[in-house]
Amino acid sequence: MTSTLGFAIMAVLARGARTGYELATAMSRPLGYFWTAGHSQIHVDLQKLLAADLVRFEAEHGPGPQGRKVYHLTPQGREALRDWVTEPPRSRPERDELVLKSYASWLADPEQVAELFRERLAEHEARIAEYERQQADFEDVPAADRPAFGNYATLWCGLSYERHRAAWCRWMIEQLGAGS
Structure with missing residues (x-):
């Protein structure tokens, strides 16, 4: 079962491949206006999405001594996202x-x-x-x-x-x- 944050990550990746840092940036604007997540939360859900084969990554040389991972949606991830979009949203208690x-x-x-x-x-x-x-x-x-x-x-x-x-x-x- 993918979390709503997992679907938010997949929605960003459906628009194009991104590094973890780029995902966090995309989660701040414009997504951050209505769905927020910290870098550590994103990393945890990325690992779950990888394990479920909903996303993959390609290793690239980074600007520094370490490489970077560029994540992309798999065909299974795109299908799961497409199915999720039309499901009714989960009820949540209002807390204002x-x-x-x-x-x-x-x-x-x-x-x-x-x-x-x-x-x-x-x-x-x-x-x-x-x-x-x-x-x-x-x-x-x-x-x-x-x-x-x-x-x-x-x-x-x-x-x-x-x-x-x-x-x-x-x-x-x-x-x-x-x-x-």
Whole structure:
């Protein structure tokens, strides 16, 4: 049974062969906007994927004294990834600390709670600006059978999410009587 992180790694490798370092970099942007993993987590799952023959690597000479491994998806890995994409996602419990804080906000000083939401609002607005810059790089929605479509789809979701969260933060600030 491949983990979700394993499928995330395979999704990156489906776009092209990469070293472990390049995988970690790809897991930070753009994948890191919605799925994060540390280098050590990636290494553990890579070993599991290798053992399952879902990925392989080619040894190459590196820039230093040690060689480097360039990982690629095997045909079995591509098939497993293709099958996984259409399966319903696993249920996961929602854990949103800011929502939990809003649930208990009636206990705190409204101005302090409003300040918390102003800080979050600034973070969401910064992400919106970044996502809009990235969206401007697309002239149109890419064809659904191209890797760029996945980039656009996740960007669209991220932009919608950030706009929603920013609107909620503004609403909370207004409800707390603190203005913006």
